[in-house]
Amino acid sequence: MLIALIDDGIDTSVFPEIRVKYDLLVERDGVVRERAADDRIITGHGTTCASIIAKYAANAEFCSLRIFHRENLRASCAQLAAAMEWCLDARIPIVHLSLGTRQPNDYKRIRSIVARLIQQRQIIVAACSNSGDYSIPAHLSGVMGTIADPGLKGAEYTLLPGSSLIHASSRHTLFLPPGHEFLTHTANSYAAPTVTAAVHNILERREAFSMSVGQVYTELVGDPDSMTLVRPDFIEDAIILNPSGFPLLKQHLFFNCLAEFQCPPEVVQLSSDCKSLVYLVPQDSRLVSGYDIGQGYAGKIETLLYGGSLPERERSMLSEALVWSEDCCCYPQDLFSPPSSDQPAIINLHGRGLRAIDLMCRLRDMFIADGYQCRGLCGFPYSYLYDLEYVPAGVSASSAIAHLSLLCRPDILICNFQGPGQGVVDEEGSYSIFLGNDEGSNTGSLSCLKAAYDDQDIVSLYHNILGYFS
Template sequence: MVNQYANKGLIIIAATANSGYTAFPASFSNVIGVKAKDTFNIDAEGLRDKGVDFAAPSEHKIWFGGNDITLQKSNSYAAPYVTAMAGRLMMEQSWINNVWQIKKHLYQKFRGKCVQYIPDWIEKGWIAGKVLKSKEEVYFEVAAKEEADTVILYDKNEFNEYREKHIVYLGNEIAEQPDTQCFFWSRRNRKEQILCSRIKKENINIPVILLKSGKEQDQIWWLTELRKSFEAEGYNAYAISTEQESVLYDLEYIPFAVDENISNKIGDFLYWQTYYNQSDLIICGIQEKESIGVEADIFVRIENGKKQTGIQIYCDKIKKAQMCFGTLGEQQIKEVYDCLLTILTEDEDGE
């Protein structure tokens, strides 16, 4: 709904939650998120941790009924300040007509760089020249190139052809953000977000489930189906994949730890992300020879045989379960989920 109207030109400015946790719609990329502070400025930490763009004054003084009234410090009272700033900008520069342009110009006011860390803005997307590997459905409507608000590209040399559209770049080459008036995402955005993460206050204190499989397995499908199962039981699972295409399925992309600088910061990044998202557990999918530098509480190995798929589940390096499936479908995923939930709740009972 938000993406539908934002891509039609509606400018949405929303206060984030006073609780301090991630809140929607303020945390969506297609929304200008605001929190309260003494002065108007970029909220770089808020953008990195929970998608909030700006901090603004909220304790406004108004004359009402013969009395001077000072409003309390509240995110809701800060949002109108940014709304006025955006309105004035659009009035002075009439060519500005979308959220990205407003964000970009307000960031430049403070000599800041406006980076979108999550490509969650897509309403209608066109995928260029490649068939997606997963059988799971992407989170947006797949459309013809002419109808799409966003193009998903694998070749950085094509950027100039789509200057009027948002771009999600999934190619292997490193690419600089093009100078356009639309949203842009590449894996470099996520790496930058990870490297800028603050040092965590303590170790991650929610369960971490690690799924390791070969390239033959549909990792994205496994993660989305398991996340759905946990959500159906009221658990908020933070699902991670090392595959770039995972961003098209509303999963969290984490580059596997080949870069030591990235490896050293992934724990910090996950701590703050799961803290602000109030996550109950982490589910992470990796392929053979990959690592994300975070220790798992439960380890699930998925092995392809000639006719069957073998599943082995370990907790504290002790094998808890072993399964073999001739075919893989929702029912088989549910069996794996039930086993994981039993192990997790056994740990809770033991405490």
């Protein structure tokens, strides 16, 4: 079975037993071409990863996509995206990445490619950052993110309770010609190959693309309920079923929307090439038709965003698909806030409705464009459609902030709690925005923004926030 290894290349002169079918490199401008004989591989990171995979998956065959060309093992997002898009077009069954990015402005592009790979039943295994920081693609839902566990050895791996990441051995004895051996050190880069080898062996017993990502994960860890889907990252090129006609901000959707239908779901026929669905359960219980999404779409879709609480019977019918619902929004109540040195800058937005959502999205995008890790917390219905962290009614603002601070370690959190009983955390040093005043004003840690704000108002507000926290 073919495995794409995106790294610094594979040097078969070091490990002759490694079988490389395609030996490619990605130029800085994203052009993919065959690696020439004089394009010498000067580092051994990818070669070591391939050797680990081959050690535990003897029949593995590789497609080497070289994106690292220097000793510092750095590449551009364009190179990473080009390599992943090549895998998408070539339909490589398994994509291995002992690498990732922590740059927030890389998220949108990489997430979209990952979602399309998942919909084609291509399995992605990625190493987490050794720093422990949030990185992609490892932390994207549907990706088999991996971290090293020094207590494991050889081909061992496990899933710890409450974790969304696979813990695997990274200590492997490899043999160099002529008869020398060395032991790899503890690093996430060398743990991910352990999982990739296991995935290869699962698929080798079946057939490429015969199993969905969820099915492979279940066979890998042995528990169908263990795959924690924190966010609906795998939605892309989707149809939206919106029977109640709830107003949406199409310009801020985190995914590409092919079409929206404001009619009973049972009359909508998906085309065979549409594998991603968003179903918005009406907020008004009187409008809920009792439609069974499981019966209607089982076996037809690969990914589903269910805008509500999904009944267990319907979930079981959709066991082949990756399904995110509001039930996935779990916020532990016993978390302590991180130390003050690790706390994000908090912006409290006081406002309601879609105008508040629009302002949140625009501010967040401005922060991300400037390189800040910025997330939004919101209790507005369906706010997850806009890549905001949804906070259900009854979850306190302090619990949500503590949870997201530990999960993503953001630089900035924009909070807009519109649900009952959620409250607002106006901590010392936070910034407050009041939306809906007749006249706008900026004073210190407080801004009042008129309801009919324009682009210049937002730019002025953004610079005022930057000035306050700098």
